[in-house]
Amino acid sequence: MKPKALVYSKLPEEVLEYVREHCETSSFDAPDNTPGSPFTEALKDAEGLLGAGLKVDAAFLDRAPQLKIVSNISVGYDNLIIPEISRRGIMATNTPGVLNDTVADTIFGLLVATARRMPELDRYVRNGQWKDSRDDVQFGLDVHHKTLGIIGLGGIGEKIVQRARFGFDMDIIYHNRSRNPKLEEQYGAVYRTLDELLVEADFVCLMTPLTPETRGMIGEREFKLMKKSAIFINGSRGATVDEEALIEALHSGTIWAAGLDVYVQEPLPDNHPLLSLDNAVLLPHIGSATRETRLEMAWTAARNLVAGLEGKTPPNLIQA
Ligand SMILES: NC(=O)c1ccc[n+]([C@@H]2O[C@H](COP(=O)([O-])OP(=O)(O)OC[C@H]3O[C@@H](n4cnc5c(N)ncnc54)[C@H](O)[C@@H]3O)[C@@H](O)[C@H]2O)c1
Numbered sequence: 001m002k003p004k005a006l007v008y009s010k011l012p013e014e015v016l017e018y019v020r021e022h023c024e025t026s027s028f029d030a031p032d033n034t035p036g037s038p039f040t041e042a043l044k045d046a047e048g049l050l051g052a053g054l055k056v057d058a059a060f061l062d063r064a065p066q067l068k069i070v071s072n073i074s075v076g077y078d079n080l081i082i083p084e085i086s087r088r089g090i091m092a093t094n095t096p097g098v099l100n101d102t103v104a105d106t107i108f109g110l111l112v113a114t115a116r117r118m119p120e121l122d123r124y125v126r127n128g129q130w131k132d133s134r135d136d137v138q139f140g141l142d143v144h145h146k147t148l149g150i151i152g153l154g155g156i157g158e159k160i161v162q163r164a165r166f167g168f169d170m171d172i173i174y175h176n177r178s179r180n181p182k183l184e185e186q187y188g189a190v191y192r193t194l195d196e197l198l199v200e201a202d203f204v205c206l207m208t209p210l211t212p213e214t215r216g217m218i219g220e221r222e223f224k225l226m227k228k229s230a231i232f233i234n235g236s237r238g239a240t241v242d243e244e245a246l247i248e249a250l251h252s253g254t255i256w257a258a259g260l261d262v263y264v265q266e267p268l269p270d271n272h273p274l275l276s277l278d279n280a281v282l283l284p285h286i287g288s289a290t291r292e293t294r295l296e297m298a299w300t301a302a303r304n305l306v307a308g309l310e311g312k313t314p315p316n317l318i319q320a
């Protein structure tokens, strides 16, 4: 008898087919947690769960008594309450590595777009302002030969640094839980305390996971330490930043601009204060969102799921 899998995100057809070959599969484009819904009913028997972004905590796990593995289609797993999942002997997996280059392209692209004010100037052209323009209205800041300060130099961070160092001749400083001598040598990256990095960097780029230690790690104090010309880039998770402090820093000119892919509340609600700030460039959490990479992530997560349900150690098992 095949194990029972519950898929709660829309998967590419070939990946869903692979899951169906190995598992008795109930599949939904999105979870519907209302009592009595087909998703809720399927959850009662599910041994494997596959999808992106669902909060898996104690209350959720109480509704899924047969669960053996939760396979996340993302590298970040702050939606999974790992101590609670492990306490019940359930495995959890993520999709590291396969998205590093794609996310680095997005985050470095966001950095350049913010420094050179590209979205704002696109609006300027479309609104017919070009013909009566003064040049200085269009001035941005240079990226090349500046200092990039990266907080969280892991898989994605390294690929951002590679682009900055070899594509844009930038100097690299970094702050991490531990030092990485290999990357220091490879990219000339220099380790800094968090405060040193904030004071020195022209671009502050946040790429840590969201954990109890990183929640709200950049707030009013940290923005005040940054240069007035600093550009802040967040590609991690919205809650690593105190969003109110960020809005105030952008509004008051404490920093020059911000490029954001992630927010405390996603999608951003209508009338959110960030929407009215021209010095904020806003992307809708699309770091890994290319066809190729999303397909690769779905395959990685599906293979993790099937391995776990076949009694093997999944390739990307999250260590509690
Ligand atoms: N915007 C997007 O679409 C998108 C896409 C992928 C990942 N992400 C986010 O990026 C995060 C990082 O992904 P990754 O694959 O590079 O992970 P990773 O584990 O390879 O790297 C994370 C790095 O952060 C460091 N770190 C952890 N806690 C820290 C702390 N308190 N202070 C300083 N450094 C700390 C770790 O030591 C590690 O080097 C994910 O967890 C996710 O939240 C966002």
Ligand SMILES: O=C(O)[C@H](O)CO
Pocket: 052, 073, 074, 075, 076, 077, 099, 287, 288
């Ligand atoms: O963590 C990730 O993989 C991305 O943010 C997609 O959710």
